[in-house]
Amino acid sequence: MISFTQLTGLLMKFQFNSLKKYGKPFLDLAIVITGVTVGFLLSNWSAVKKEKEERKKVLISLQGELNEMTEYFPSMATYQFKMTKTWDSLHNLGQLSDFNYYYYLQPQYNYSVIEYAINARNSDVIDFQLYEQLLLLYKHIKMLEEAEVYMTRLALEYRPDAEGNPQINQANLFLFDRFIGFSRNRAKSLQTAHNIASKILTMMNNALLDS
Numbered sequence: 001m002i003s004f005t006q007l008t009g010l011l012m013k014f015q016f017n018s019l020k021k022y023g024k025p026f027l028d029l030a031i032v033i034t035g036v037t038v039g040f041l042l043s044n045w046s047a048v049k050k051e052k053e054e055r056k057k058v059l060i061s062l063q064g065e066l067n068e069m070t071e072y073f074p075s076m077a078t079y080q081f082k083m084t085k086t087w088d089s090l091h092n093l094g095q096l097s098d099f100n101y102y103y104y105l106q107p108q109y110n111y112s113v114i115e116y117a118i119n120a121r122n123s124d125v126i127d128f129q130l131y132e133q134l135l136l137l138y139k140h141i142k143m144l145e146e147a148e149v150y151m152t153r154l155a156l157e158y159r160p161d162a163e164g165n166p167q168i169n170q171a172n173l174f175l176f177d178r179f180i181g182f183s184r185n186r187a188k189s190l191q192t193a194h195n196i197a198s199k200i201l202t203m204m205n206n207a208l209l210d211s
Contacts, residue, residue, distance in 0.1 A: 055125045059204050061113040062134075066197045066204075068110065073194035080187035087180045096172055099179045100158035104148035111141055130203055137196040144189035147182045154179040 090097050114134055121131045154175045162169040 058113065058117055058120070058125055062117060062204060063201065065110055065113050066201050069197040070194055070201065073190045073197070077187050077190035077194065080183060080190060084180060084183045084187055087176070087183065091173065091176055091180060094173065096162075096169075096176055099151075099176055100155045100160070102155050102179075103152050105152075106145060106149065108145065108148060109141060111138065114138055114141075130200065133196060133200045133203065137193060137200065140189050140193045140196065144186060144193060147186040147189060150182045151179055151186065154182070 087097050087099065114137065117126050118131065118134050118138060120126050121128075126134070157175055159168045159172055162172050
């Protein structure tokens with residue numbers, strides 16, 4: 001590919017040779033052509049530089065959100081798996097736990113840059129491979145939120161006046177069973193989101209080194 005300096009030199013040489021042959025009219029035309037060409041090259045260079053800076057800014061912001069997930073999600077998933085196992089054992093014995101105290105006010109997680117990056121898929125800011133992984137991560141974050149929403153709803157439906165009332169107690173056990181199912185989903189979503197976030201971070205670190 002010809003460089004900007006080489007192109008300018010060729011144009012100047014062409015202008016000089018043509019000037020001797022055709023004179024001032026051609027010189028005016030050559031000046032206009034040169035100006036337009038230089039302007040186009042400068043504009044293109046500026047656009048490429050701006051896009052590169054935007055890509056780097058997005059990648060660095062993404063790192064912040066993904067680092068939070070890789071830092072906190074493993075311990076959260078471990079705890080959720082542990083509690084799910086405990087609750088499952090109690091439910092199998094026909095007993096209840098204090099699941100009615102588990103509330104998840106949304107939003108719990110920060111993923112605004114992930115959403116921005118996904119929406120920027122038609123630009124060169126985010127390449128297709130990164131876009132696919134971010135979309136997969138976003139899907140599991142939404143599944144995580146959905147599990148938490150249902151867990152909260154079920155906890156709020158719990159009836160504390162079950163003592164001496166088999167019907168209410170049975171209804172609470174049914175709620176508890178559904179709650180355990182969504183708890184298991186939450187644990188799996190946390191674990192999967194962490195794995196995907198770790199993979200994306202590796203991809204992004206390589207991209208930042210190349211930028």
